[in-house]
Amino acid sequence: MSETHYRTCNLCEAMCGLKITHLNGKIEKIEGDKEDPLSRGHLCPKAYGLKDIYEDPDRLKRPLKKINGNWQEISWELAYEEVASKIIEMNMKYGADSIAVYQGNPSIHNLGTMLTSQPFFRSLKTKNMYTATSTDQLPHHFASWLMYGHPLLVPIPDIDNTDLWVIFGGNPLVSNGSMMSVPDVAHRMKAIQERGGKIIVIDPRKTETALKADQHIFIKPGKDAWLLAAIANYIISEGKLKWGSLADFTDGLDELTAAIKYVSIAKASIETGVREDVILALAETICQAEKAAIYGRVGVSTQSFGGLSHWLINVLNILTGNLDKVGGVLFTTPAIDSIGRSKPRNRFNRWQSRVRKFPEFIGELPVACLSEEIETDGPGQIKMLMTSCGNPVLSITNGGRLDKALEKLEYMVSIDIYMNETSRHADIILPPATGVETSHYDLTFHHLAIRNSSKYSPALFEKTEGARYDWEIFQELGNVLSRKVSGEEINGGKIFTPEQMLSRSMAANTYCITWEQVMESPHGLDLGALKPQLPGRLSHENKRINLAPELLLNDLNRLQASANKSGEGYLLIGKRHLRDNNSWMHNSEQLQKGKNRCILLINPKDAKKEGLADKEVVRVKSRVGEVKINVEISDEMMPGVLAMPHGYGHNKKGIKMEVAQKNAGVSVNDLTDDLVIDELTGNSAFSNVYVTLHKNSEQAIF
Ligand code: SF4
Secondary structure (H helix, E strand, O other), rough: OEEEEEEEEEOOOOEEEEEEEEOOOOEEEEOOOOOOOOOOOOOOOHHHHHHHHOOOOOOOOOOOEEEEEEEEEEHHHHHHHHHHHHHHHHHHHOOHHHHEEEEEEHHHHHHHHHHHHHHHHHHHHOOOOOOOOHHHHHHHHHHHHHHOOOOOOOOEOOOOOOOOEEEEOOOOOOOOOOOOOOOOHHHHHHHHHHOOOOOEEOEEOOOHHHHOOOEEEEEOOHHHHHHHHHHHHHHHHOOOOOHHHHHHHEHHHHHHHHHOOOHHHHHHHHHHOOHHHHHHHHHHHHHOOOEEEEEEEEHHHHOOHHHHHHHHHHHHHHOOOOOOOOEEOOOOOOOOHHHHHHHOOOOOEEEEOOOOOOOEEEEEEOOHHHHHHOOOOOOOOOOOEEEOOOOHHHOOOHHHHHHHHHHOOOOEEEOOOOOOOOOOOOOEEEOOHHHHHHOOOOOOHOOOOOOEEEEEEEEOOOOOOOOOOOHHHHHHHHHHHHHHHHHHOOHHHHOOOOOHHHHHOOOOOOOOOOOOHHHHHOOEEEEEEOOOOOOOOOOOOOOOOOOHHHHHHHHHHHHHHHHOOOOOOOOEEEOOOOOOOOOOOOOOHHHOOOOOOOOEEEEEHHHHHOOOOOOOOOEEOOOOEEEEEEEOOOOEEEOOOOOOOOOOOOOOOOEHHHHHEEEEEOHHHOOOOOOOOOOOOEOOHHHEEEEEEEEOOOOOOO
């Protein structure tokens, strides 16, 4: 007889509750769990991919070693011995910084990796730490750290109670929220409109979310900071400030006022391409709303002024009194709270990258520097790379450069379930058990969810015989390394399970819930709506908000210097599909079926100007490379802007992802530029890249 298993989907930030029906080790059905307090029965098509990942014949389950160009299975013991020996060898030959680490996006969604990878990687004492955080979210953390004292103190739009949701560069109907976990966003958006509220989307593309919104405003990519600064200036100069009790514990209004007074609505209109009357109306709508939540996401983060833009989004929420207000934006209170336990400290510029001298932030360097740090000879050069759950060849700007640079490494290890475009360069691959074979508790996204809840999911199926969990890999490898270095294993060689670690973390929480209660609640525990909690929740020692951090004020000079400047050709922006999850779920048959999604969107006027017909193949060129892709003519696009999805380009030799290879597509990151970066936060500027279009004589490929 079939059995039912409840778990949290850990594929994206939304944390949807799933109800999985299974029989004899086979998944029969995946549905949304109606009793999950956060997702209320919602799920998206990607959840079905969990079955495909579990059954995927291409998924690796044993360590592989490259011997004379051929992959051979080896034992875990041999693999650990070799990797630990190489770490020691590189350290002795070149120093600790010669070993670099890259952690990809799924790292943060995997409980075992979250709990055990950092202690291991930190033990390497390298300054060359890179993660997917510097591809699309450092600006959020940077603004939060400077303003509120902790990178994870990100205010979350309270859309279940708001009257106005203003979205800059985000597409929550497709992402299900990002830096804001919001499953079932479609119903929540509808509820805003049904109670007389309004949704406004500001984006260079009329996205799926924009189509359902009350208003959509086209804006030139990378120009959000101008619009935000102009609205902030308008609020202050027109005497429309209404920040109420926030004034009692907020510093910096005078400095802010002086710094943005040159950004008029007229000036912002020239820079953004948004008409003056539209900006004025937007400013008035924000000022007049009883409860408003201003939110920005990927389009705002992945640009040259991401840090400034996210700071100004926070500024607007504060100036209008919407920070820490029901129906505005609020901080979360997770049961396992990383914020409350950490002490205020400097997290910026404690070291710099070797080649371009970019400052570190939260312990990592911008991933846009990774290729040059491998290529450039000299002391501190990267000689060995360890990747965990990542495919940076497809996911970082100028991925083609990294693809070549990886060949220059002396040694590479990938902790990954697939032989992908990056791990194919490795000398050893260590594949962990994954998905429904693992237990889960979300350690990060409860900090960013629109409702407080707590949920533990046990593993559904046993891992394959002889396989290892990620938490076993990091602890066992750490023990072998420690034994080789000091003669002793860590904690006497004891391996801790995630459950043992979690029960300790849950010991003191504001809700007084026990780990046993969480374990016994298959649908999760509802811990209630987000609530106002300032100034107590602030992490700055003085418990005050800094409205005008010096680093951000100074960066306004860079914004000012960028005025009236543009490149040649079209600006290229990214695009996401509900069935895509970056690059790593492209081997799911369920998710890959349907028409080709790797297409280039172009406005009808631009297509006419270029003489392009719908579905025609076009060559797209940038400073760094060239791809051939079919165009799709669409009035979704702002004139002068093109959009292309990321995560494609599975056309490299030596990868083992059969389904993905059938729909290989091309990589947008063969066009994006690693030299274009938000110089303040170190975030890659995917959306500030100029490309040119060239006719191609080939037939359409779909
Ligand atoms: S939105 Fe989809 S991928 Fe994300 S958690 Fe929910 S079901 Fe999983």
